[in-house]
Amino acid sequence: MSRMTTAATAVDPAQRLRTAQDLFIGRWGEMGQTWGINRTMAEIHALLYIVAQPLCTDDVMERLHISRGNASMSLRALCDWGIIRRMHKRGDRKEFFESLSDVWEMFSIIAAERKRREMDPVLETIKQCQRMIDEKSLGKQAANQLDVQLTRQRLMGMEEFVEVTNKIFQQFIGNAKSGLTRVVKVLLKAF
Amino acid sequence: MSRMTTAATAVDPAQRLRTAQDLFIGRWGEMGQTWGINRTMAEIHALLYIVAQPLCTDDVMERLHISRGNASMSLRALCDWGIIRRMHKRGDRKEFFESLSDVWEMFSIIAAERKRREMDPVLETIKQCQRMIDEKSLGKQAANQLDVQLTRQRLMGMEEFVEVTNKIFQQFIGNAKSGLTRVVKVLLKAF
DNA sequence: CCATCCTTTCAGTAGTTACTGAAAGGATAC
DNA sequence: GTATCCTTTCAGTAACTACTGAAAGGATGG
Numbered sequence: 001m002s003r004m005t006t007a008a009t010a011v012d013p014a015q016r017l018r019t020a021q022d023l024f025i026g027r028w029g030e031m032g033q034t035w036g037i038n039r040t041m042a043e044i045h046a047l048l049y050i051v052a053q054p055l056c057t058d059d060v061m062e063r064l065h066i067s068r069g070n071a072s073m074s075l076r077a078l079c080d081w082g083i084i085r086r087m088h089k090r091g092d093r094k095e096f097f098e099s100l101s102d103v104w105e106m107f108s109i110i111a112a113e114r115k116r117r118e119m120d121p122v123l124e125t126i127k128q129c130q131r132m133i134d135e136k137s138l139g140k141q142a143a144n145q146l147d148v149q150l151t152r153q154r155l156m157g158m159e160e161f162v163e164v165t166n167k168i169f170q171q172f173i174g175n176a177k178s179g180l181t182r183v184v185k186v187l188l189k190a191f
Numbered sequence: 192m193s194r195m196t197t198a199a200t201a202v203d204p205a206q207r208l209r210t211a212q213d214l215f216i217g218r219w220g221e222m223g224q225t226w227g228i229n230r231t232m233a234e235i236h237a238l239l240y241i242v243a244q245p246l247c248t249d250d251v252m253e254r255l256h257i258s259r260g261n262a263s264m265s266l267r268a269l270c271d272w273g274i275i276r277r278m279h280k281r282g283d284r285k286e287f288f289e290s291l292s293d294v295w296e297m298f299s300i301i302a303a304e305r306k307r308r309e310m311d312p313v314l315e316t317i318k319q320c321q322r323m324i325d326e327k328s329l330g331k332q333a334a335n336q337l338d339v340q341l342t343r344q345r346l347m348g349m350e351e352f353v354e355v356t357n358k359i360f361q362q363f364i365g366n367a368k369s370g371l372t373r374v375v376k377v378l379l380k381a382f
Numbered sequence: 383c384c385a386t387c388c389t390t391t392c393a394g395t396a397g398t399t400a401c402t403g404a405a406a407g408g409a410t411a412c
Numbered sequence: 413g414t415a416t417c418c419t420t421t422c423a424g425t426a427a428c429t430a431c432t433g434a435a436a437g438g439a440t441g442g
Binding site: 013014016017019020021023024027028030031033034035036049050051052053101102103104107117118121122125126128129132133144147148150151153154155157158160161165183184186 | 204205207208210211212214215218219221222224225226227240241242243244292293294295298308309312313316317319320323324335338339341342344345346348349351352355356358359377
């Protein structure tokens with residue numbers, strides 16, 4: 001009997017489509033977890049992206065088997081990020097949500113946010129540390145001159161790294177699709 | 192009294208250095224959390240990086256106020272990642288740990304691992320989804336031809352994105368410092 | 383103004399991850 | 413062999429994060 005069921009679902013095209021979408025949604029959810037994003041948020045985003053049409057809160061709840069509260073809060077968070085968008089349908093009281101369609105644009109948004117939240121504070125801290133141990137403020141009387149020297153070197157190494165990475169991010173941010181594929185071509189030519 | 196203490200610590204160069212290092216360690220730990228890495232692991236790594244000398248388990252425990260078990264397991268995990276390294280000192284029974292000194296190399300290692308664990312599975316899933324809904328297997332009899340079309344488009348969009356991103360990662364991986372600064376120069380010239 | 387429909391909030395709880403400390407497991411020295 | 417020193421493991425617990433569902437909070441329509 002289980003074989004018959006499998007065969008039947010395999011043949012029904014609508015079910016087949018749905019299964020493929022679910023596969024994508026599941027994987028996206030797992031990926032989200034290894035980044036800072038939680039599973040549900042990532043899954044909702046994947047769902048809205050893959051179906052490519054506006055869905056309402058109840059659609060999302062039903063498809064992902066999550067509670068109303070969870071759906072509401074996750075949808076709001078995704079809107080705050082700016083990678084999905086609220087939508088009205090005329091004559092319908094419900095609110096609908098849809099994903100940005102351009103993956104490149106989504107990436108730009110996310111990259112900008114991550115730069116702001118992750119790179120920038122590190123860079124600031126590094127500079128603050130450097131000020132704390134620079135020659136003037138620390139003087140040369142220190143017994144542990146070597147330690148200071150080592151730390152100073154490491155701070156500089158890290159600073160350079162973060163600054164260069166920042167510049168690379170900068171290239172991505174604000175350069176949607178066309179710009180990015182050009183970046184890749186340039187890179188491939190350069191190496 | 193607290194004022195006198197503050198003044199005293201501010202002037203003592205050794206303490207000053209330590210405070211600066213702690214600042215860096217703390218920030219690095221916070222950042223780690225927004226990535227998948229947990230706070231302690233990130234802090235240990237930051238500590239080993241910033242002091243730029245090998246430390247033993249007890250040094251780490253003491254400096255970060257963590258238990259032996261936690262230190263042991265986190266150190267091992269960092270070794271597994273390959274961004275710190277075990278070290279013996281002649282005539283000393285203890286094992287010491289030190290961070291890679293080259294930030295670019297550390298980044299390459301991390302990027303390679305993330306590509307393998309995050310990009311590759313997504314790409315594979317996308318291709319699997321595409322196979323599930325391609326013309327041959329699904330046929331044209333489907334009532335929901337539009338839905339299929341939409342999903343197909345989105346899968347293609349995502350596939351292109353992941354593939355291009357993969358290529359960019361590829362450029363970073365295995366191109367340590369010199370290669371990367373060149374990448375940046377190329378990018379800056381191109382835009 | 384009430385009824386209806388939909389959204390948001392939030393206290394409580396389930397589920398997960400991180401951490402401790404004690405005990406067991408080596409290795410080396412004598 | 414035993415003693416010493418160091419590392420690893422892991423059961424138990426603490427801390428945290430995600431989720432639910434019910435209740436409160438709007439908005440729109442009649």
